[in-house]
Amino acid sequence: MSALLEVAELSVTYRAEGGDVNALRGVSLMAEAGEVIGIVGESGCGKSTLAAALIALLETNATVGTGEVRLNGRDILSLPEAERRKLRGHDIAMISQDxxxxxxxxxxxxxxxxxxxxxxxxxxxxxxxxxxxxxxxxxxxxxxxxxxxxxxxxxxxxxxxxxxxxxxxANPALLVADEPTTALDVTMEAQIIHMLRSLRTEINGAIVIVTHHLGVIGELCDRVYVMYAGQVVEEAPVDDLYHAPRHPYTQALIACDPGALGAGQGVLPTIPGRPPDLTAPPPGCGFAPRCPLADGTCHSKPPPRVRVSAQQTALCHKVVS
Ligand SMILES: Nc1ncnc2c1ncn2[C@@H]1O[C@H](COP(=O)(O)OP(=O)(O)OP(=O)(O)O)[C@@H](O)[C@H]1O
Ligand SMILES: [Mg+2]
Known part of the structure; x- marks a missing residue:
C-alpha cells in the first residue's frame, strides 16, 4: 500500500540570471492520512519550493529534474495543468502566509x-x-x-x-500551509495554532506545515523534516527531534534554543555562518562549512542517509546508526 502523500527523490531547479538554483536536491518524504508533518529550516533552504511542488503549482521558471510527488499513488507533477487545477480544488488545499x-x-x-x-x-x-x-x-x-x-x-x-x-x-486529502502564522502577531499566532490543533480531528487528510517557528512544530506536528540547502537532513518524530536530534544542524537549532520547541513562540535561532550558494552546491555535505564535526570527507563526499531508528534518519557522515 502506498502512502497518501509520497515525495520521492524530488529535485527542482529554478532558471535564474545568476545561474540555475538547485532549490530541491533529492527530497523524499511521506505522510499518511491524519498525520501532521512539519517542514522546518532556515530561509532559502527550499521549504516554499517543496510546498509549491506538493500543490503542483511550481513557478514558471522551475523545472523538475528527477523525482515525483505522488498523492494516492498518482504522480501529480506530470498531470496536465487542467488536471492539476482540478486537484487543487478537490484533493489539495493550501493556506498561504498572507x-x-x-x-x-x-x-x-x-x-x-x-x-x-x-x-x-x-x-x-x-x-x-x-x-x-x-x-x-x-x-x-x-x-x-x-x-x-x-x-x-x-x-x-x-x-x-x-x-x-x-x-x-472541499474536505481535502492534503492540506499544505506555508508559514501560516508568520504575518500574524504573537497573540493571533497562538490563537491560530490552537485552532489548527483543535481542528485536527475534523481533517481526514494529511497536513503539511512549513514554518520557521519551533513552537508551531512542537505544538502541532507529529513528525518533522528538517531541511538544509535543498535537502532533508533529518527526519524524526517531534519528540525525538527535541530530545535526541542527530544531525549537527538540528542539534545546533535545538541547542541554541531548547525552550522554544514547546513554548509556542520561539523562532529558529541563528547559527553562525551561511548556507551554501545553491547555484553551485558543494560536492560534500552542505552543512560542513558550519559544522563543528566536519572533516575532509564531509567536505568532499555527499553524506549518506543514516537510519538511526524506525522513524528517524539523518543525512550525515558523522552519525552512526
Ligand atoms: N522563482 C524563483 N526563481 C529563482 N530562484 C528562486 C525562486 N524562488 C525561490 N528561489 C530560490 O530557491 C531557493 C529556495 O527558495 P524557497 O523560497 O523555496 O526557500 P524557503 O525555505 O521557503 O525560504 P523562506 O524561509 O525565506 O521562505 C532560494 O535560494 C531562493 O532564492
Ligand atoms: Mg518560504
Missing part, C-alpha cells in the same frame, strides 16, 4: 467561500449554510456577519481563520 492574497478584494467572504464548493452538487443556500458551519468550527462565532464582510474588513487573524475554513470546505 491570507489577503488568497481572497479577491472585491467579493464578500461569503461569495468566495461558497464558490469554493461549486462542484459539490449542493444548492447555494446549502453551501452557504455549510460555509457558516465551517466558520464556526474555525472559531468565528458570528459566521453570518463574517460571510457578509469584504477581506479588508477583517483582521489578519480572522482572514487566516476564513482561509482555513475555505481550505477545509
Amino acid at each position: 491570507p489577503m492574497t488568497a481572497f479577491s478584494p472585491v467579493l464578500t467572504m461569503g461569495d468566495q467561500i461558497v464558490d469554493f464548493q461549486q462542484h459539490s452538487g449542493l444548492s447555494r443556500a446549502a453551501r452557504r449554510a455549510r460555509a457558516a458551519d465551517m466558520l464556526r468550527k474555525v472559531g468565528i462565532a458570528d459566521a453570518e456577519i463574517c460571510l457578509r464582510r469584504y477581506p479588508h474588513e477583517l483582521s489578519g487573524g480572522m482572514r487566516q481563520r476564513v482561509a482555513v475554513a475555505a481550505a477545509l470546505m
